[in-house]
Amino acid sequence: MGILEKISEIEKEIARTQKNKATEYHLGLLKAKLAKYRAQLLEPSKSASSKGEGFDVMKSGDARVALIGFPSVGKSTFLSLMTSTASEAASYEFTTLTCIPGVIEYKGANIQLLDLPGIIEGAAQGRGRGRQVIAVARTADVVVMMLDATKGDVQRSLLEKELESVGIRLNKHKPNIYFKPKKGGGISFNSTVTLTQCSEKLVQLILHEYKIFNAEVLFREDCSPDDFIDVIVGNRVYMPCLYVYNKIDQISMEEVDRLARKPNSVVISCGMKLNLDYLLEMLWEYLALTCIYTKKRGQRPDFTDAIILRKGASVEHVGTSTKYSPQRVGLTHTMEHEDVIQIVKK
Ligand SMILES: Nc1nc2c(ncn2[C@@H]2O[C@H](COP(=O)(O)OP(=O)(O)OP(=O)(O)O)[C@@H](O)[C@H]2O)c(=O)[nH]1
Numbered sequence: 237m238g239i240l241e242k243i244s245e246i247e248k249e250i251a252r253t254q255k256n257k258a259t260e261y262h263l264g265l266l267k268a269k270l271a272k273y274r275a276q277l278l279e280p281s282k283s284a285s286s287k288g289e290g291f292d293v294m295k296s297g298d299a300r301v302a303l304i305g306f307p308s309v310g311k312s313t314f315l316s317l318m319t320s321t322a323s324e325a326a327s328y329e330f331t332t333l334t335c336i337p338g339v340i341e342y343k344g345a346n347i348q349l350l351d352l353p354g355i356i357e358g359a360a361q362g363r364g365r366g367r368q369v370i371a372v373a374r375t376a377d378v379v380v381m382m383l384d385a386t387k388g389d390v391q392r393s394l395l396e397k398e399l400e401s402v403g404i405r406l407n408k409h410k411p412n413i414y415f416k417p418k419k420g421g422g423i424s425f426n427s428t429v430t431l432t433q434c435s436e437k438l439v440q441l442i443l444h445e446y447k448i449f450n451a452e453v454l455f456r457e458d459c460s461p462d463d464f465i466d467v468i469v470g471n472r473v474y475m476p477c478l479y480v481y482n483k484i485d486q487i488s489m490e491e492v493d494r495l496a497r498k499p500n501s502v503v504i505s506c507g508m509k510l511n512l513d514y515l516l517e518m519l520w521e522y523l524a525l526t527c528i529y530t531k532k533r534g535q536r537p538d539f540t541d542a543i544i545l546r547k548g549a550s551v552e553h554v555g556t557s558t559k560y561s562p563q564r565v566g567l568t569h570t571m572e573h574e575d576v577i578q579i580v581k582k
Pocket residue numbers: 305306307308309310311312313314324325326327328329330331332333352353354355482483484485486504505506507508
């Protein structure tokens with residue numbers, strides 16, 4: 237049996253197994269197996285066909301945003317609207333066949349926006365150009381999942397499943413579990429909170445499935461078996477995702493309202509240029525970038541030349557070791573958006 241068949245067998249078994257106390261170990265085990273096979277599937281194949289086919293687009297600017305979506309949802313139309321790059325848009329599916337980069341200039345930052353071919357169900361297993369598209373998505377700082385507002389919610393959950401299956405975790409933080417494989421001593425298990433989804437026994441079972449018999453495990457959060465498997469497997473990416481419903485010019489106001497209220501979602505129309513400013517604001521928030529401006533003694537700040545930092549960065553990250561005035565701050569001082577700093581030499 238090939239890996240794909242094994243995966244589908246396990247998926248079927250999970251689907252037909254009722255979720256309850258009596259089946260939790262069985263399900264945990266199945267999930268561990270599933271994660272293992274998927275990892276095997278993702279290992280780069282050594283065959284000639286996979287060579288040189290990736291979309292090697294240079295990272296540039298301060299951040300990278302990948303446009304992921306089914307064919308013809310309007311990804312290329314969006315890129316052409318927001319950047320000075322033109323990407324061919326047409327009413328037929330799979331118009332775009334490679335990765336096309338553009339740049340959004342916003343608040344002094346250069347945000348690289350990547351238009352990509354449409355992906356479909358089965359993308360993770362290599363349907364269409366799915367694998368290459370997903371490989372690019374992994375390198376992004378934020379994923380914009382573009383959806384056709386007229387098409388219902390199926391596309392969204394299908395794409396979420398595709399990304400999920402290759403270890404991309406959307407709008408989730410890394411599970412707060414300390415995990416350290418050891419040379420000996422068996423498995424030591426502890427938790428600082430009450431666990432409602434995992435137990436010591438289940439944790440052991442899962443570890444054994446991965447042939448790990450000595451390890452230190454500390455749950456600092458009420459995590460699920462899937463979260464724990466993610467920690468063991470490693471190699472997961474935790475990424476903010478903005479769901480963008482395009483083509484709202486085609487649906488009723490009630491429907492627009494419903495979609496706009498969904499979490500992490502923005503509604504737009506590329507065709508009628510609706511709500512694009514708001515989308516940019518949201519994108520900025522998701523990128524969590526901070527602009528600071530420098531000023532020289534006795535001169536006005538230069539607002540045309542910002543230094544872009546990740547949110548939470550401190551003065552040290554600006555790359556200096558001097559002191560500041562008029563409000564003196566230490567090197568660990570966290571910079572806030574649109575702060576102005578003056579560097580004073582002693
Ligand atoms: N009504 C309406 N049509 C739109 C809107 N945005 C894009 N379109 C149309 O949707 C079709 C597909 O647009 P594309 O930009 O080619 O879509 P894509 O997602 O890049 O498609 P692929 O590259 O094939 O994956 C085109 O005919 C666009 O004119 C919109 O806001 N409203």
